Amino acid sequence: MLALVRRKRSVMNSGPSPISQIEAQASSVRSRKSPGGILELLDYERPGGHFEIPGSDDLVLHHAMVCGVRVRGDSGGGLFDSTTEPGVFFLAAPNFDHAVSVDRPHQNRTVCFPMAQWRGMLDEATGGVGSVESIGLYRGAFRAPAIQSALRNLWALCDEEGAPSRLLVRAAGCEVLAELFRQSGSAFAPAKGGLSAGAQRRCIDLMRAHLGEDLSLDQLAAEARLSVFHFARMSKHSVGVPPRVYLTRLRIEKACELLEHTDYSITAIAHEVGYSSNQVLARVFCRHQRMSPERYRRAVQERANVRP
Numbered sequence: 001m002l003a004l005v006r007r008k009r010s011v012m013n014s015g016p017s018p019i020s021q022i023e024a025q026a027s028s029v030r031s032r033k034s035p036g037g038i039l040e041l042l043d044y045e046r047p048g049g050h051f052e053i054p055g056s057d058d059l060v061l062h063h064a065m066v067c068g069v070r071v072r073g074d075s076g077g078g079l080f081d082s083t084t085e086p087g088v089f090f091l092a093a094p095n096f097d098h099a100v101s102v103d104r105p106h107q108n109r110t111v112c113f114p115m116a117q118w119r120g121m122l123d124e125a126t127g128g129v130g131s132v133e134s135i136g137l138y139r140g141a142f143r144a145p146a147i148q149s150a151l152r153n154l155w156a157l158c159d160e161e162g163a164p165s166r167l168l169v170r171a172a173g174c175e176v177l178a179e180l181f182r183q184s185g186s187a188f189a190p191a192k193g194g195l196s197a198g199a200q201r202r203c204i205d206l207m208r209a210h211l212g213e214d215l216s217l218d219q220l221a222a223e224a225r226l227s228v229f230h231f232a233r234m235s236k237h238s239v240g241v242p243p244r245v246y247l248t249r250l251r252i253e254k255a256c257e258l259l260e261h262t263d264y265s266i267t268a269i270a271h272e273v274g275y276s277s278n279q280v281l282a283r284v285f286c287r288h289q290r291m292s293p294e295r296y297r298r299a300v301q302e303r304a305n306v307r308p
Contacts, residue, residue, distance in 0.1 A: 033158060039169045040112040041158065047105050053098040058112040059132050060092040061176065063151060064141070065107040073100030077138030087148050088141040091180070094132060109151065113173060122177070125229035126186065136184045146179045157244075160283045161275065168244045170217035174232045194238030195231075199224040203235065207247050211254055212274045217243060252288045255281065259297045266293050 033041040040058075064071075064084035072081045076093025084106070092098055094115050115132065122130060154172040158164045195203070202223050207215060220243055221231035236242050241249075251273040258269045270281035278293075285293050 033164060037114060038117055038166060039173050040110075040114070041154075041164070041169075042108075042110040042112070043155075044110070045105065045107045046102070048102050050101045051099070053092075053100070055095045055097045057094050057115045059094050059115060059118075060113075061111045061147075061180075062090040062092070063109040063111075063148070064088050064090065065109060066105075069106045070103040071100060071141070073098065075100065075138050077136070077140075080140030082141035084141065087143055087145065089137075089144055089147060090141060091135065091137045093135075093138050109155065111151065111173075111176065113177070118173070118177070121174075121228050124227040125178075126181070130181060130186045134184065134186055135180050137180060142183070144179055144183060147176050150175045150179070160287070161280055165214050165244070165274075166216040166218075167214075167220075167247060170228065171232055171242050171244050174217075174229050178229070194234050195224055195226075199226075200235070200238050203243075204246075204250075207243075207250055208254075211247075211251050212272055214274070215247065248284065248288070251275070252285060255285060255293065256289070256296065259293055260300045269293065 067084055067086060069084040070081070071084065071090065072079075074080070075090060075098050076096040082088075082090075119132075122132070150172055154164070154168070157168055161168075194200075203220050206220060206223050217228055217232060220235070221228045224231050224235070226234065232243065235246075239246050254273050255269055258264055258272060262269075264272070266278040266281065270276070270278045273281070275281040275284065282292055285291075285296070289296055291299070
């Protein structure tokens with residue numbers, strides 16, 4: 001296990017003056033989303049320089065979006081010297097004062113895991129024997145295709161749906177943490193089989209009853225009487241897709257029903273099924289139905305008019 005303590009290290013004895021975390025982020029963050037305090041998602045561009053970042057109780061994952069950037073520093077596992085390439089990540093340990101030097105402008109997508117939200121679930125998932133301190137990925141760049149895919153999907157869904165739901169970010173966080181532990185050789189306790197028929201029915205009923213609300217993965221796991229990590233994997237085994245995908249299917253199914261059998265406006269239907277606007281519903285609806293809600297309603301009416 002890594003012995004982590006709160007400290008600062010000087011990475012370079014010369015070069016640009018240190019830039020504080022607040023100064024660097026205030027003018028460089030392109031987008032920020034913090035749904036329910038579960039994750040914080042940042043997309044930012046920064047100039048090159050030397051950054052000293054005070055430690056916090058967050059586990060921070062950086063996805064480098066620009067290639068050929070030289071990064072030197074200490075993020076909790078000792079000094080490193082790496083050059084960014086497609087698909088590489090950097091992991092920063094919680095409760096550690098980081099010092100990093102970057103040789104030129106760069107763009108990152110960053111995911112922050114507040115440990116107050118995640119430690120309890122990690123204890124359940126690892127049987128109490130795993131911790132973020134045991135993740136052996138704090139020393140420079142590493143590759144993780146599964147994490148790259150998960151974060152690409154997360155950002156795409158955020159762009160599509162606006163503010164991401166608690167269900168979406170919790171499920172994505174579980175997926176990313178599971179892969180970080182797997183790469184460190186610390187697998188989660190196995191989840192055997194899928195949900196029982198009764199648990200599956202209760203969870204689907206809960207989703208149907210709360211389509212218009214920001215339902216959380218924690219609520220569904222509690223309904224199934226399982227830990228969040230085990231529920232996320234077992235429910236996918238049962239229904240073939242993650243809970244967030246199944247919830248989207250139920251929302252589109254309900255939207256179709258309302259388009260067919262009511263004269264509600266598209267905005268009213270969007271709110272009824274849990275989307276913030278008619279534009280958000282239109283984006284999700286088109287992806288699933290290959291047409292807009294308005295076109296779907298017209299097609300239903302046209303079919304009704306030609307029936308004998």
